[in-house]
Structures are given as structure tokens and as C-alpha cells.
Amino acid sequence: MTLSRPQVRFLRGVSGIAGALLTWQLLAHSGLFPPGFTPTLPEIASAAVRMIGEGQIFIHIAYTMARVLGGMVLAVVIAVPIGIAMARAPRFERFYIYPLSALMPIPSLAWVPLFIIWLGLGNATTLLVVTYAAMFPMIYNVWTGVRSINPIWMRSAMGMGANARQTFWKVVIPASFPFIITGVRLSFGRAWMAVIGAELLAATDWGLGRLVFEAKEWLTIDVMLNALAVIGLLGLFFEKVVFQTIDRMTVQRWGIVRDNE
């Protein structure tokens, strides 16, 4: 019996994951690390059941999500006007380009100790770090997106008597939307790492990063691995479900196909 192509693909994918799990299980039984450091799969699973039963994991998730989404909103509010201004007016471009080139290569986490001194441990610091991390990919993509608008679209809109506001909402925003979405995606990737890092270094009680950090202090590696899995699954969910849905509902529906994917 020959298997169809999707079946082969599925079976091989499953065997790859099974192989990785088996390797882990062997590592757990090998005694290479102290027993608590590499918990076996049943131990990890029972920790997962216990965590869901206790329900605190959901509060951790809620805190992390609130921080990352809050930071993203702030970043969008700051970045979109700057990006558009830079693309539309050379003066703004010249004003912003050097400070941006200076700040962009600084990893957001380098600021954490300084922000802790200024703002203390907790939400304000975490939020600021997330905003910092998310801001630069947004600015860069909005700037590129607005610059790349076909000038004919602008001219024809104005030729047909659109005023500045109509041109902005009906041409500039939709035409640069593929880039804005790419910017949001990249920003989310940066923000996701920043929120976990900032929570590791600066969170007080709640948050997935904090959960990982506490699990290290208490040597509960089974809890830590489950927290890592939750972090990965949430990241995957946003990348595969949320952003692709937004993409389908806007860019693809409007027929503006981006050229890079």
C-alpha cells in the first residue's frame, strides 16, 4: 500500500516529534543531570494537569498578555505617526534618522536595569521595555511602507479631488498596510522576547517570565518546562492564527499582495 504525500508528511512529522520526546525521556533516565533537573515526560504532564487545576497559570498568562499588548499599543501609537511623518516630510526624516539609527541596535533588555532604577520593579518597567522593543520595527516598516506607495495612486486620488484627510485614510493607510502588518509581526516577535526577559529581571509577582524565574528558584523544572511550552504556544498562536487572520481579512481581501511572502 502506498501512502499519499500528506500522509507521509504527517507520519514523518509525528516521528520527528516522537523521536525528540524519546531522546528527552532517555536523557531524563540517563542520570546525566540530577533527577529533578530533567523530569520525565509523565512528571511534566502531571505538573501540567496540576497547574491547570490550580488555575494560577491563567493569571500569569493574563498578566503577560496585558503587558505585551499594552506595550504593542503604545508602540503603535508612537511609531505610526513618526513613520508616516518620516516618509512624507524630508525634514522629519532627517530629524529622526540619526537618533533612530543610534537607538535601534540597543537591545531592549540592556535598558532594564536603568528602567528599574527610574521606575522600580513591576509593570511600568516591563511596559516600557516592551514598548521600546516593539517601536523600532514598527517605525521602520511604516516608513518604508508609506515611501513605497505608488505615486500614481496619490496623484490620481488628488486629481479626483480627494482632500488631505481622504487621501490619508483611503490611500496612504491601505496602500502601506502590508508593511504595517509586517511591522506589527516583527514587533510582536521582539516584544514577546522583551516581555519574557523583562519579567525574568523585573516582574514582581505575576507573568510567565516570573513563573519561569520562580521555578528556577524552587527547582521545579517540571513547572518551568510547562511555562516554556505555554510561552511557545502563545507565540505560535499569535504568529499563525492572529496575524494570518488579520492578513487575510485586510491585505489579501483588498487585493494588495505583498511581494515578500
Added chain:
Amino acid sequence: MFAFWRVERTIISLSSFVLGAVLWEGIARSGYFPPAFFPDLGTIARSFINLVESGVLLTSALGTMSRLLTGFFFAVIFGIGLGMIMGRFRWAEDVFLPLVSIIYPIPALAYAPLFVLWFGLGNLPSVLMVALAGTFTIAINVWKGVAAVKPIWIRSAEGMGISEQGLFWRVILPASLPYTLTGLRLGIGAAWRVLVGVEMLTAVDYGLGSLIFGAQKFLNTDVMLSGILVIAVLGFTIERLVFELIERRTLVRWGMMTT
């Protein structure tokens, strides 16, 4: 007329820095923050010069860079290897792609506490984290690059009787290079961002991350800002200068990319 226009341009470009400096100095002197929390520019400059003269900044920067390069070296080997195998062999793509797409979205920094428990504090976990952060970014881009090699190039090379080895070195490797370089650039960016955070958690002896983190305990804000300044310069150098040079030497020269 032309000269005036140029002067105006320069003034606008500089004005952002002047404005930033004035704002900073204003806040520092307003007394809103204690001076230790928000030092004025003169104090920062003196502290920076002190740190340069005592060699602290240099040893920290060298420590960080050597960790970055060691970790990235492994990331390049594993990432290109994994990406090439996934791109060339369908079975490898089927087996590894689900694993890679599960591991990839976990920010590498989240593993840091686990790595500290397994491998202790210091250099080993830092280098491993850098390698981990870079590997998957590189692998995914190399895989895309190999998949994007035009089949007709492979077929014509095979038609002209190229060996399997020759096919790899003379067709697949150069043809997938635009993607590979993108992967390397993204990979070293990711590795760099992770490394600065990891150094804070693994308390390495000489590193910019641990320098900044250590300065927090003594409220040495001026030391932190000096460290951040060095990080900015290094980050800029890595992202812009090095890779732009490589791209000019290869892709642009071969006509695969226009500047």
C-alpha cells in the same frame, strides 16, 4: 543657495541630538530624580572616560564579543547544516519542520534559567544560548533559500554532468546565498539581543550585560549608560557595517542584488 540648503539639512540632522542632550540635561538638573539616578552629561562623560582608561569597558566588550562570536560560530554551522538538509531532502523537511516551528517561537531568553540550572553560571550557558538563538533563524532562512533555487539551474548543471559535490558548492550554495545572508543577519541580531539579556542572568565575569546589571546594585547609573553606549556602537557595527560589506562583496558583485 545650494550651500544654504545643505547647512539647513545638517542643522536639522544635528538638532535631534542637541534637543535630546538639552532635554536630558534639563531633567538631570531639575532635581526630579536624585543625581545618582539621573546624572548630568558631564558626569556620564567623565565616568565613560574613567571606564575606558581603567580598561573595564574594553574587557567587558571583548568578553561579550567573544561570547557572541563563539556562539554564533556554532549557530552558523548547525543552522546552515540543518537548513541545507531540510532544503535538499524531503524526508528531512518532513521530520524537522514541525520540530523547528514548535521551538522557533519560544524566545531563546526564556530558556536561560533552565540553562543556568543545567550548565551553571558563566560562559557555557551564555554561549549555548547565543548558539540556540541563532541556529533556528539561520536554519529557516537557509531552508527557504535552498527551496527557492531555480530547478532549471540544478537541472542544467546536472545535464552538464556536475557531481553531487560540485552541485552543492557551485550551484546551491551561491544560489541560496541571498537568503542565507538574510538568515545570518537576522540570526546575529537575535543572538545579540539575547546575549545582552543572558549576561545579566548568568553573571559572567566580563560582559556588557553583567556590567550594566552589576552597576544597578550600586546605583551607578553613569556606568550603566556608558555600557549602553558601547552596546549601541557594537550593535550598529554588527548590523550595518559587517553585513553590508559582505553583501557588497558577494551578492551585489555577482549581480544578484542591487543596492
